[in-house]
Amino acid sequence: ERASELQLQKDAVSQKLQETETRNAELEAQLAGLEQRVETSQVEQESFRKSLRSLLELLDGKIFELTELRDSLAKLIDGTFVRARVE
Template sequence: MKVPGSSTISKLWEAELATFKGNNAKLTAVLLESTANVKQCKQQLAAYQEEAERLPKRVTELECVTSQTNAVHTHKTELNQTIEELESTLKKKEEIQRLKQEIDTARELQTQRDSFTQKLQEVEIGNKDLEGQLYDVEQHLEKSQNEQEAFHNNLKTLLEILDGKIFELIELRDNLAKLIESS
């Protein structure tokens, strides 16, 4: 084997040194990246541990909330029942109020009906009185008509008698006039 010259060795060493430097830079970069990854992993691990510590507390909180939710649900159910009962009571009160108003209206109508009935009775009594007066007037009228007719008949008879007497007087006058003329 031939020993190369010092400049060749030096170039080889420089090339190898450059390779080492390149490899060293790559290793340094990988080491830095690994360190960063390790830090990130430690941070994630710490976050996981923190989360692992927090989760049992959260589970306990959620169990409390669940029991509170059940209590709230029970309370809500009770409130809904109370609301339904109150609404039913309110409807009954409104119905009672409406019925009271109807009763008051019915009483007012009954009072008006009684008043109208009394007025009707008074009018009927007045009508009977008027019918009685009308009957009396009709009787009086009929009597007056009968009397007038009798008077008329009597007057007619009297006129007929007067006509007869006038005729007799005329005849008597004529006879007297004839007698006076003939004497």
């Protein structure tokens, strides 16, 4: 009698263990999947950041070139009207 009761208890615990192990495997798969997504996302963010930095450098170049153009215009205006006053 004692033996059959213990058998039932052992079976119940074994059943619970199996369920818990299944849940465990699911959680580990979920975690691995999410970690993979985070890693992919970080690689993408890094790539995005690099692209943005390239655009920033391009923008720096354009601002520099506009400043050169501005200086040429300033010199042109001044130069012309120095000459005009000499006449």
